[in-house]
Amino acid sequence: MKTQSNLLFSLRVPAQADRLRLIRASTRDALSALGCSPEWTRDMLIAIDEACQNVVRHAYGDNFAGDMVVEARIMGKNLEILLRDFAPCIDPATVKPRDLDDIRPGGLGTHFIQEVTDLCGFLEPPAGGGNLFRMVKSLECPPGDGPGETGVDEQESAHEQDSAPGQDSNGSGDGTFGREGTLGKDGTE
Amino acid sequence: MKVDIRELGKVTVVAVTGEVDLQTSPKLREALIESLKANTALVVDLGAVDYIDSSGITSLLEALKLAKEKKVSFTLAKVSPGAMRVIQLGRLDKVFTIVDSVDATLGES
Numbered sequence: 001m002k003t004q005s006n007l008l009f010s011l012r013v014p015a016q017a018d019r020l021r022l023i024r025a026s027t028r029d030a031l032s033a034l035g036c037s038p039e040w041t042r043d044m045l046i047a048i049d050e051a052c053q054n055v056v057r058h059a060y061g062d063n064f065a066g067d068m069v070v071e072a073r074i075m076g077k078n079l080e081i082l083l084r085d086f087a088p089c090i091d092p093a094t095v096k097p098r099d100l101d102d103i104r105p106g107g108l109g110t111h112f113i114q115e116v117t118d119l120c121g122f123l124e125p126p127a128g129g130g131n132l133f134r135m136v137k138s139l140e141c142p143p144g145d146g147p148g149e150t151g152v153d154e155q156e157s158a159h160e161q162d163s164a165p166g167q168d169s170n171g172s173g174d175g176t177f178g179r180e181g182t183l184g185k186d187g188t189e
Numbered sequence: 190m191k192v193d194i195r196e197l198g199k200v201t202v203v204a205v206t207g208e209v210d211l212q213t214s215p216k217l218r219e220a221l222i223e224s225l226k227a228n229t230a231l232v233v234d235l236g237a238v239d240y241i242d243s244s245g246i247t248s249l250l251e252a253l254k255l256a257k258e259k260k261v262s263f264t265l266a267k268v269s270p271g272a273m274r275v276i277q278l279g280r281l282d283k284v285f286t287i288v289d290s291v292d293a294t295l296g297e298s
Contacts, residue, residue, distance in 0.1 A: 017210070017211040017212035018212050020210050020211055020212065021208060021210065021212070024208075024210075024240065042271055042274060043274070045240070046242070046274075046275065046278070049210065049240075049242055050242060050243055053210075053211050053242060053243070053244070056211060057211070108243035108246055108247065108279050109242070109243040111278070111279065112243060112275070112278050112279070115278050116278070
């Protein structure tokens with residue numbers, strides 16, 4: 001029997017600011033086709049855009065342009081977004097939201113991601129290098145269910161993929177949760 | 190993104206249309222800073238903003254800071270639901286002066 005993929009879309013683009021609009025448009029179309037509300041979609045767009053923006057701004061040095069891969073999957077009752085880059089590994093502890101009481105420009109993106117997702121954080125670096133950032137948000141209307149289903153089911157949202165985005169299926173990206181939650185959303189801190 | 194600047198009496202109105210993101214926010218920042226050179230009250234019309242990210246919010250915060258230094262008023266008007274969501278996520282709805290219409294600001298100077 002043919003296995004049905006839970007992949008919604010996978011997009012590999014140069015980590016450039018002029019690609020962010022394309023990523024938002026692709027995400028918007030996919031979530032709309034899934035039946036997500038405009039408000040839910042808007043929040044997810046914020047999270048994905050800000051995460052991609054971090055890659056564009058910080059992952060690669062000034063003189064080297066690398067790619068990033070955005071993948072969206074249905075994982076049970078949740079939407080899972082995986083964002084991979086191919087830059088040197090970062091220390092997740094350095095990625096922190098700023099204190100909102102300190103009114104100043106900058107540092108808001110990480111806070112936005114935390115606010116609108118149910119889970120977020122870095123996974124162990126995939127085979128072949130780079131960084132892998134994961135975001136999970138409970139779907140309002142999971143496929144096959146009626147409306148009103150909410151709440152992240154960690155069992156169902158557990159990382160089940162065989163390979164990291166941008167890696168062929170023979171890769172060993174095990175996607176452990178060892179680093180997830182650095183942004184404080186894994187429920188274990 | 191499109192930025193339209195016009196003078197309404199003693200008020201400068203900067204109307205923003207479209208998506209404000211990492212690619213387009215420098216243009217907004219430049220327009221706001223340029224408009225503040227007139228030392229008149231500044232109103233930013235966000236009614237036609239489809240999307241704004243943290244870099245766009247940063248541009249608004251920088252302009253607010255500059256307006257305070259110049260002691261001129263800085264107001265956000267007709268904030269679209271999408272832009273308001275981002276402003277609220279940053280808990281900035283109490284930091285910015287926000288009004289429902291541009292007309293509501295025209296009595297100021």
